[in-house]
Structure formats: C-alpha cells, structure tokens
Amino acid sequence: MIDKDAEFLKRLLVTFKVEADEHLKGMCSGLLELEQGALPERQTELVEFIFREAHSLKGAARAVNQVEIEALCQALESIFASLKKLELPASPGLFDLLQEALDLLARILPDSGAERPHDDKTLQRRLISRLEEAGKRKIAITEDSLPPFQGEGRGGDGVDGVDDVISASSHNELHPHPNLPLEGEGTKSSKSALIPIPSAMPDTVRVSTARLTSVLLQSEEMLSAKLASSQHVLDLRATATAFDSWSKEWARVKPLVQKFKSSKTQGENDEATHKKRSLTRLLDFLDWNSDFMKSLETRFTAEVKSAERDSRALGGMTNNLLEDMKKVLMFPFSSLLEILPKIVRDLSRENGKKIELTISGDDIEIDRRILEEMKDPLVHLVRNCIDHGIENPAERRAKGKPQLGTIRIAVLPRDDKVELTIADDGGGIALDGIRSALLKSGMLSAERVAELSDQELMTHVFQSGITTSPIITEISGRGLGLAIVREKVEKLGGSVSVESTTCSGTSFRIVLPLTVATFRGILVRLGERLFVLPAMYVARVLRIKQEEIKTVENRETISLDGEPVSLARLAAVLELPVSGRETMASDLLPVVLLAASDTRIAFQVDEVLGELEVLLKGLGRQLSRVRNVAGATVLGNGHVAPILNVTDLLKSAVKNAAYSSQRSAVTDTGEPANRLRSVLVVEDSITTRTLLKNILESSGYAVVTAVDGMDGFSRLKNGSFDIVVSDVDMPRMNGFELTSKIRSDREYGDLPVVLVTALASREDRERGIDAGANAYIVKSSFDQSNLLEVMKKLI
Amino acid sequence: MDETSNERQRILKARAAALAREPEKSTSEAERLEVVEFLLADERYAIESAYIGEVYPLKDLTPLPCTPAFVLGVINMRGKILSVIDLRIFFDLPNRGLSDLNKVIVLHHGAMEFGVLADAIIAARWIPRSDLLATLPTLTEIRAEYLMGVTEERLVVLDGGKILSDRSIVVHEEV
Numbered sequence: 001m002i003d004k005d006a007e008f009l010k011r012l013l014v015t016f017k018v019e020a021d022e023h024l025k026g027m028c029s030g031l032l033e034l035e036q037g038a039l040p041e042r043q044t045e046l047v048e049f050i051f052r053e054a055h056s057l058k059g060a061a062r063a064v065n066q067v068e069i070e071a072l073c074q075a076l077e078s079i080f081a082s083l084k085k086l087e088l089p090a091s092p093g094l095f096d097l098l099q100e101a102l103d104l105l106a107r108i109l110p111d112s113g114a115e116r117p118h119d120d121k122t123l124q125r126r127l128i129s130r131l132e133e134a135g136k137r138k139i140a141i142t143e144d145s146l147p148p149f150q151g152e153g154r155g156g157d158g159v160d161g162v163d164d165v166i167s168a169s170s171h172n173e174l175h176p177h178p179n180l181p182l183e184g185e186g187t188k189s190s191k192s193a194l195i196p197i198p199s200a201m202p203d204t205v206r207v208s209t210a211r212l213t214s215v216l217l218q219s220e221e222m223l224s225a226k227l228a229s230s231q232h233v234l235d236l237r238a239t240a241t242a243f244d245s246w247s248k249e250w251a252r253v254k255p256l257v258q259k260f261k262s263s264k265t266q267g268e269n270d271e272a273t274h275k276k277r278s279l280t281r282l283l284d285f286l287d288w289n290s291d292f293m294k295s296l297e298t299r300f301t302a303e304v305k306s307a308e309r310d311s312r313a314l315g316g317m318t319n320n321l322l323e324d325m326k327k328v329l330m331f332p333f334s335s336l337l338e339i340l341p342k343i344v345r346d347l348s349r350e351n352g353k354k355i356e357l358t359i360s361g362d363d364i365e366i367d368r369r370i371l372e373e374m375k376d377p378l379v380h381l382v383r384n385c386i387d388h389g390i391e392n393p394a395e396r397r398a399k400g401k402p403q404l405g406t407i408r409i410a411v412l413p414r415d416d417k418v419e420l421t422i423a424d425d426g427g428g429i430a431l432d433g434i435r436s437a438l439l440k441s442g443m444l445s446a447e448r449v450a451e452l453s454d455q456e457l458m459t460h461v462f463q464s465g466i467t468t469s470p471i472i473t474e475i476s477g478r479g480l481g482l483a484i485v486r487e488k489v490e491k492l493g494g495s496v497s498v499e500s501t502t503c504s505g506t507s508f509r510i511v512l513p514l515t516v517a518t519f520r521g522i523l524v525r526l527g528e529r530l531f532v533l534p535a536m537y538v539a540r541v542l543r544i545k546q547e548e549i550k551t552v553e554n555r556e557t558i559s560l561d562g563e564p565v566s567l568a569r570l571a572a573v574l575e576l577p578v579s580g581r582e583t584m585a586s587d588l589l590p591v592v593l594l595a596a597s598d599t600r601i602a603f604q605v606d607e608v609l610g611e612l613e614v615l616l617k618g619l620g621r622q623l624s625r626v627r628n629v630a631g632a633t634v635l636g637n638g639h640v641a642p643i644l645n646v647t648d649l650l651k652s653a654v655k656n657a658a659y660s661s662q663r664s665a666v667t668d669t670g671e672p673a674n675r676l677r678s679v680l681v682v683e684d685s686i687t688t689r690t691l692l693k694n695i696l697e698s699s700g701y702a703v704v705t706a707v708d709g710m711d712g713f714s715r716l717k718n719g720s721f722d723i724v725v726s727d728v729d730m731p732r733m734n735g736f737e738l739t740s741k742i743r744s745d746r747e748y749g750d751l752p753v754v755l756v757t758a759l760a761s762r763e764d765r766e767r768g769i770d771a772g773a774n775a776y777i778v779k780s781s782f783d784q785s786n787l788l789e790v791m792k793k794l795i
Numbered sequence: 796m797d798e799t800s801n802e803r804q805r806i807l808k809a810r811a812a813a814l815a816r817e818p819e820k821s822t823s824e825a826e827r828l829e830v831v832e833f834l835l836a837d838e839r840y841a842i843e844s845a846y847i848g849e850v851y852p853l854k855d856l857t858p859l860p861c862t863p864a865f866v867l868g869v870i871n872m873r874g875k876i877l878s879v880i881d882l883r884i885f886f887d888l889p890n891r892g893l894s895d896l897n898k899v900i901v902l903h904h905g906a907m908e909f910g911v912l913a914d915a916i917i918a919a920r921w922i923p924r925s926d927l928l929a930t931l932p933t934l935t936e937i938r939a940e941y942l943m944g945v946t947e948e949r950l951v952v953l954d955g956g957k958i959l960s961d962r963s964i965v966v967h968e969e970v
Contacts, residue, residue: 574860575861617874619859621907621908621909622909622965626968628970638855638871639855640871640876648970655970686854687853688895690858758895
C-alpha cells in the first residue's frame with residue numbers, strides 16, 4: 001500500500017510540475033511586461049494576474065506537500081497583494097528581487113525527486129525574509145522612489161482579506177480529493193475559476209509529446225503502405241499484359257482450329273474414326289480453353305481496377321492523415337520565443353547594457369520538432385547580439401545612437417516557408433576582424449583573403465574557428481557557435497544568412513520549412529548500396545568521358561563551364577571499397593556536382609537512379625553524429641537509405657585528395673588497375689550475407705549478392721564471376737541444387753563453388769561433394785582466414 | 796458434453812488458477828533478477844529485462860558508412876531508425892564461427908536506445924542473485940566491467956545499464 005501511495009504521489013508530482021511550469025511562465029512574462037512599463041489599466045491587470053498565478057501555484061504546492069515552494073509563493077503573493085492595493089511602490093530593486101525569487105522557484109520545482117543542495121535552502125530562507133522586508137516598505141516610507149500603480153485599491157486588512165475572496169473558487173485545489181483525475185479536470189477547474197481560458201483554444205486536451213510522436217511515426221509508416229500498394233498495382237498491370245500475348249497467339253492458331261473442325265472425315269476405317277473423335281475432343285477443349293482464358297482475363301481486369309481504386313483511396317487517406325498529423329504538431333513560434341525576454345533582461349543586466357526586445361509574428365505556427373531544434377541556435381544568436389552586437393550605453397552615446405539598444409525578432413511567412421530574422425542595431429560585424437581571424441586560422445591564403453568581397457567574407461562567420469571577438473567570454477567568442485547554428489538550420493532543411501553594416505547593426509536571416517517536411521533527394525548507387533543526396537546541394541548531374549578527367553596539381557579535375565572542378569570518388573570519400581568494375585574508356589561516368597557555400601566538387605558514383613521525395617529521420621541517440629551522414633530515410637520499398645551530409649562530404653573530399661592523387665598516378669602511366677576478382681555470394685540470411693560481403697570486400701573482392709539459389713543462378717547469367725560462395729539451406733533453390741545446376745551448365749561448368757553451411761553431418765558433406773562443390777565450410781568452425789585461403793586456392 | 800470441451804474447461808480452470816495466484820513475495824524479488832537469455836555465436840548470454848524494450852526480427856539491415864566496426868547498421872523499426880550493434884565486436888571478442896544473427900534485442904535506458912544482435916532468444920527467466928558468481932577470467936573474454944556475473948551453468952549475465960551508459964558506445968564524430 002505504501003508503494004502505491006508513493007507511486008501516486010510521484011505521478012501527482014509530474015502533473016504538478018507541468019502545472020507549476022505554466023504558472024511560473026505566466027508570472028515571469030507578466031513581471032517582465034510590468035517592468036517594461038505598461039499602461040496603468042494594463043498594470044492593474046498584470047498585478048492581478050501575477051497575484052493569482054502565485055496564489056494558484058501556492059495552492060497546488062500545498063496539495064503535493066511542496067512546503068518550500070508554498071512558502072516562497074506565500075511571500076510573493078504578499079508582495080503582489082500590497083502592489084495591488086497600491087501600498088507598495090514598484091522599484092527596479094523590487095523587480096530584481098522578484099525575478100530572483102522566480103529563478104529560485106524554477107530551480108526548486110521537484111525534478112525526478114533529487115534532493116536539493118543545502119545552500120538552496122539557505123538562499124530560499126534569505127529570499128523569503130528579503131521579500132517580507134520589501135513588503136513592509138509601505139508607500140508612506142518610500143513615497144519618493146516611484147509613483148505607485150494606479151488602479152482601484154480595494155480596502156481590506158492585507159493578504160488574508162484577498163485570500164477570502166478567492167478561497168471559495170480555489171477550494172477544490174487546496175484540498176484535492178484523492179480520486180481527482182490527474183490531468184485536465186483538476187488543474188483546469190481551478191484555473192478556469194481564476195484566469196479565463198483564452199477562447200482561441202477551445203476543447204483542448206493534454207497529450208504527452210512522446211505519444212504524439214509515436215502516432216506521427218506510425219502515420220509516416222503509412223507512406224510505405226501507400227507506395228507498396230501503388231507498386232502492387234503496377235505489377236498487376238504488367239501481369240494483365242500477359243493476356244495480350246496469349247490473345248495474339250490464340251488468334252494465330254484459331255483459324256487452324258476452325259479448319260480442323262470443319263474438315264470432313266477422310267478415312268473410312270476404324271482407326272481414322274477414332275483419330276477424328278480424339279481430335280474433336282481436343283478441339284472442343286481448345287475452344288473451352290479460349291473461353292476460360294477470356295473470362296479469366298475479364299475477372300483479372302476487374303481485380304486490377306479494384307486494386308487501383310483501393311490504392312488511390314489509400315493514397316488519398318494517407319496524404320490526408322499525414323497532412324492532419326503535421327498540423328497537430330504545429331505550434332506557434334511564441335512557445336519558443338517566450339524564453340527570450342528573460343534571457344535578454346538577465347544578460348543585458350550582466351553586461352551593463354540597455355536593451356529592448358521586440359518580437360513580431362510569434363503567432364505563426366510551425367512544426368514543434370523544428371521549434372525544439374531551433375532553441376539553441378536562437379538563444380545563441382540572441383546572446384551574440386547582446387555580447388558582440390549592441391554596444392554599451394557610453395559607446396552608443398558617443399556614436400550618436402539612442403542609449404537603448406534594440407534586438408528585433410520577426411517571424412514572417414514566405415510561401416511554404418518561414419523567415420526568422422534576428423536583428424540588432426549594434427556595431428555590426430567587423431570585416432577586418434573576419435579577415436584577421438581567417439588568416440589566423442590558416443584556412444585561406446593571404447592573397448585569397450584579400451580577394452574576397454565583403455559579402456563573401458561575411459559567409460565565413462559561419463565557419464567553425466572564426467570569431468571576431470577579441471576576448472572569450474562565458475557566453476560567446478569561441479568561434480563555434482555560428483558554425484553550430486548553420487549546421488542545425490541546414491539539418492532542418494533551412495538556410496541562414498547574415499547582413500551587417502558597420503555601426504548600424506547585424507541581421508541574421510533564417511529561412512525554415514514549416515514542417516519537418518519531405519525534401520527532394522537524388523538517389524545514387526555505389527556498389528549495391530543506395531544513398532540519398534539532398535537535391536538542394538546538387539548543382540548538376542552529368543555524365544563525363546574518362547578522357548575528360550585531367551590531372552591538375554596531382555588532383556583529378558574535370559572542366560565545367562570552362563572552370564576546373566575537383567573530382568572525387570564518392571565511395572572513396574565514404575571509406576567504402578571502390579567498385580572494381582573495369583571502366584572502358586568509352587563509358588560515360590555518372591557524376592554529381594555538389595555545391596555548398598562557395599565549394600564545388602564533382603563526385604563520381606556508380607549510378608544515378610533518380611530523384612525522389614524523402615523524409616529525413618535521425619539515426620537515434622547512439623549514433624549522435626556520424627561523419628558524412630546526416631540521417632536516413634525509408635524508401636518506397638521499405639528499405640532504409642542513408643542521407644548524406646553534403647557539408648561533411650565536401651570537407652572529407654578535400655581531406656581525401658591525397659588518395660585521389662594516388663589513383664591518378666596510376667591512370668597517368670596508363671596501367672590498368674589490377675582487375676578485382678568478383679564473387680557471387682548466395683545466402684538467404686541478411687546478416688550472414690552482409691558479413692560475408694564485408695569480409696570479402698575488405699579482402700579486395702568485388703561482391704555481388706543473391707538471396708537464394710534461384711536468384712543466384714539468374715545473377716550468374718547476367719554477370720561474370722570468378723567464384724561462387726553459397727549457403728546450403730535456402731528457399732526456392734538450395735545450395736546443392738544450385739551447385740548441380742552450375743555444373744551442368746555449359747558456360748559455367750568449371751566455376752568454383754564454395755558451400756558455407758550450418759549442416760555439419762558427413763552425409764551433407766558427401767552430398768555437397770556429389771553435387772560438385774569445390775569446398776565445403778561448416779559455419780560453426782567458420783573462420784574468415786579459412787574461407788579466404790580456400791578461395792585463393794580455387795581461383 | 797464431449798470429451799474435448801471438458802478437457803478445455805479443465806485447462807482453462809487450471810490456467811485461471813495459476814494466473815490468480817499471488818505473485819511470490821516481493822522480498823524474494825530483490826534477491827533475484829529477471830533476465831532475457833539469448834544465444835550469440837554459440838555462447839549463452841543474458842541481459843536484465845528492465846533494459847529490454849522488445850525483441851524485433853532482423854529483416855533489412857542497412858549498413859552505414861564512416862561508423863566504427865561494432866555498428867552494423869540501421870533498421871527501420873515502425874518508422875523509427877534504430878542503430879544495431881554487434882556486441883561481439885564491441886567487446887573485442889575473437890570472431891569464431893559464423894553466426895546466424897536474426898534477432899534484434901532493443902536495449903533502452905532513459906533516452907538512450909539501440910539494438911544488439913542475437914542468434915536466437917532462449918527464454919525470459921528469473922535467476923537468483925546469489926547464483927551469480929564473480930567472473931573468472933577463464934570463463935569469458937568480456938571485460939569484467941560489462942558483466943554482472945556468470946552462473947554455474949556458464950550463462951554470462953551482461954550489465955545492461957553499464958553498456959547503455961558507456962560513453963564509448965556513442966558515436967559522435969566530426970570530419
């Protein structure tokens with residue numbers, strides 16, 4: 001029973017945390033607005049609002065035994081009761097004290113039951129007594145400090161009087177019934193009594209984001225069902241055409257059948273009559289057969305039609321579902337931007353600057369996942385504005401600017417995108433600073449730096465290691481921040497740019513997609529693997545001739561629009577075995593030209609398969625960041641394909657240049673690279689297949705895989721192989737059958753076959769040898785050097 | 796009433812009785828460990844059930860470039876991408892035998908989640924903590940820090956929490 005109570009309390013605390021966060025946010029934003037000086041009527045409203053928030057939080061805290069929070073809220077409530085009755089003047093000192101109290105409140109909210117450090121408790125005691133003391137400084141004593149708030153002061157004997165007024169409505173919450181539902185009702189009823197719920201959000205329910213995300217993922221999975229269904233329809237249509245060829249063949253023999261039917265009996269003897277009778281039966285059957293096929297065709301056509309209809313319906317439903325699901329995840333920008341006023345206030349105090357923050361367009365909605373990802377970049381940019389952008393008041397005065405600096409945040413819809421502007425009216429980014437930082441980093445030569453235009457120079461602020469701040473402060477100056485901002489924004493499929501004018505300020509413009517939407521990607525093949533390149537970085541897809549590759553300064557280049565562009569092999573950059581397929585001089589090589597910021601590099605691939613719509617998915621917590629890979633996507637056939645990170649690829653390609661020059665050295669002397677031995681691996685288990693493939697590829701073989709004997713044999717027909725490595729136990733055609741089939745084939749009769757199998761018995765081994773296998777390796781004693789040795793012997 | 800329906804009644808009653816039985820005292824629960832036992836390259840291992848989300852069939856593994864060897868690739872688990880790890884490579888075990896990895900055991904703790912491959916799932920079972928022997932270096936080649944212990948029947952019980960919180964299993968590499 002004790003356990004159950006503890007469990008109940010734990011759940012109650014989770015609910016309390018959510019509610020407390022809301023009250024705290026309300027108090028915080030109310031207090032900020034109050035401090036910035038609102039109109040008198042608004043002031044009265046705000047004081048009332050904050051007072052009620054503090055009161056509600058106090059009640060909720062009492063219900064879950066959070067004595068400390070309750071005590072702090074009690075003190076806050078007293079202050080606001082006095083403010084309400086105009087007994088207390090609002091001074092800057094008071095605001096600081098109140099903000100401090102809110103900070104402490106935020107810190108001591110119960111979080112996973114961790115014990116708070118002792119100094120928090122002392123801090124709290126001290127804060128409460130300071131609050132109490134501040135409450136005593138009634139208007140009579142400090143009348144000269146600031147004018148009191150205007151508004152109708154209600155008579156009464158202090159806090160208790162006010163408490164009486166609302167205690168009736170909040171009764172519920174102060175003494176919660178144990179059976180009270182955890183979410184919704186309890187908190188709502190007390191809230192609706194105190195603050196009117198905004199009418200813009202009727203009938204809302206609270207659903208955990210984890211649950212919502214899971215629903216979204218499942219709806220996204222419907223996309224593969226949709227694609228599979230349309231693939232199915234295509235297959236059915238292809239099958240339907242088979243009836244056409246039957247019709248053609250039948251039409252050809254039909255006259256013949258008719259002729260036989262009408263022909264007269266020629267022989268008179270019994271044998272002839274007998275023959276005639278058999279022929280008639282056969283001809284009747286052919287007629288029946290033709291009718292049967294025709295009705296089959298009609299039925300099949302109907303089936304195809306209904307499959308088409310279902311597929312269309314499924315497609316429509318899936319699209320609608322996804323569309324609605326995306327809307328469910330849309331949140332207004334305000335939920336992200338509301339953290340900023342507090343940050344700006346605190347940081348500008350710390351830096352001794354005077355800054356006003358204006359926010360517009362925060363009611364525009366965007367995918368919650370984008371908002372979450374944008375939090376760090378946004379906070380970073382705002383911190384940058386405060387730390388580097390806006391000058392201190394003395395400097396500003398000297399420049400003839402108003403002392404009060406401004407940070408402007410604006411959200412604007414742009415077609416199907418959103419533009420977020422973070423601008424300050426500070427000193428701007430010093431171009432000379434970027435120049436010297438670039439030189440110091442050694443990324444560019446002095447001549448190149450001198451050549452850069454102002455705009456080109458400006459793009460370098462997003463490079464890691466570039467900072468114009470002469471000192472490294474706690475909040476910025478390490479030159480990493482803007483690089484991370486760009487990486488995050490680009491990962492979301494957005495872009496970031498900066499404009500800066502000396503003396504009049506800096507403005508960062510971030511363009512974001514509205515949803516974590518699908519984007520266009522180019523599907524390419526390397527060996528048997530598929531990769532997606534985001535289309536926004538693909539400047540061009542082209543095919544080049546071998547002889548167009550020139551070696552310049554030991555690097556392979558091709559000429560595009562009269563300019564040399566470096567050429568890299570995508571497989572080599574991704575550290576994959578480069579396919580061993582020999583390329584004829586006449587073959588056209590598929591090349592993808594990738595471009596990001598000011599770098600352009602051409603990447604050679606094995607095949608460009610086409611353009612498609614992809615949805616970027618993260619690789620999970622364990623793969624926090626993988627070089628050259630941005631994420632993955634699920635293709636129409638359910639397979640997962642990695643989406644490559646183009647910024648990384650370009651960097652890797654530059655690093656890889658050494659490798660490229662080695663290859664070109666070979667090409668220069670005209671010696672063909674040693675032809676790779678090619679292996680056909682036939683294995684139905686995906687892991688064993690992958691494992692074998694990896695072992696063989698890393699030992700320098702070119703590997704083609706097949707999923708069973710049947711598949712293996714057809715692949716054999718379409719390629720040239722030096723050896724076959726096959727499993728025994730497989731569906732459709734097993735390893736023994738495959739071996740016999742190879743042995744009895746005229747063309748491949750001599751091809752070495754290695755069977756790798758779990759069947760260890762002597763009989764199986766003999767069966768393998770009977771079938772004509774050259775080697776028989778038992779899986780349980782498998783050792784890769786063993787296999788490689790055997791293979792070496794056989795080829 | 797015919798024979799089979801009587802028989803069915805009897806079985807259902809027996810089952811109901813078994814289900815209705817009070818679970819064993821919680822005092823003993825502190826002394827035993829619920830684990831999932833699995834087979835990996837002819838060795839029997841177990842991981843505490845608390846760290847296991849589910850067992851998923853390995854259908855379609857996509858290898859990822861530029862990852863350490865112990866990362867075999869990623870799979871699509873109901874629309875979510877899950878990374879899959881080969882514990883043998885992560886533990887630096889000698890590669891003996893070609894195993895038939897076809898199950899993914901999804902491990903999770905807090906926000907961390909990934910899959911480890913197994914040849915087969917043997918059973919979910921309780922083992923008394925007292926059965927866990929401090930590991931002898933001769934019994935297994937896995938470093939002691941990843942082990943909870945080994946039972947007398949040579950079942951190697953891995954420390955799921957330790958593996959999940961190990962920083963070296965997280966891949967975070969810049970170019």
